[in-house]
Amino acid sequence: MQRQVFQNTRQSDMLSDAKATVEMLQQALEFDNRVRFISVVNDMGIPLASAIRKGIASLEPPELTMKQQVHSVLTVCLAEEFDEYFGQTNYILVHREKLQLIFFAVSERVYVAASVEPDFPVARISDFVVSVKGILQS
Numbered sequence: 001m002q003r004q005v006f007q008n009t010r011q012s013d014m015l016s017d018a019k020a021t022v023e024m025l026q027q028a029l030e031f032d033n034r035v036r037f038i039s040v041v042n043d044m045g046i047p048l049a050s051a052i053r054k055g056i057a058s059l060e061p062p063e064l065t066m067k068q069q070v071h072s073v074l075t076v077c078l079a080e081e082f083d084e085y086f087g088q089t090n091y092i093l094v095h096r097e098k099l100q101l102i103f104f105a106v107s108e109r110v111y112v113a114a115s116v117e118p119d120f121p122v123a124r125i126s127d128f129v130v131s132v133k134g135i136l137q138s
Helices: 011-029 062-080 122-136
Strands: 035-042 047-052 092-095 100-107 110-116
Touching: 011 035, 011 047, 011 122, 035 062, 035 122, 062 092, 062 100, 062 110, 092 122, 100 122, 110 122
Parallel strands: none
Antiparallel strands: 035 047, 035 110, 092 100, 100 110
16 A cells, blocks of 8 residues: 555644655655755645755745745646646656756645756656655655
8 A cells, every 4th residue: 555645634643744754855865966855745835844955055045935835836736737638747847047846746735846956867857756756655
């Protein structure tokens, strides 16, 4: 049976899930040393757990972090509107000068936002997404 991230509703269980999820996200950082940051957010863009590579500083000011999380959920949700016509979205990639942002759904109400260095190979993004989903659903 696959584990669903944050399937429990009691607060004590959610805290336990959060700690376990942070540990899983640490595993995801090990996929490649160019993975900077990874966060699990709910359908409202509220962070449930996150991990940042040691020695990496956030590029955006703290007051914009929540806005970025909400943006990631909206991006994936807006793409889902076209699933009926184009098929399910595997991931969304935004390539910027200083980093690449990767957004994808883990389940119906749980999303992942990750950032990787700009030189992270686009050819490896699908492998990264599959790896993260496998870690979070194990």
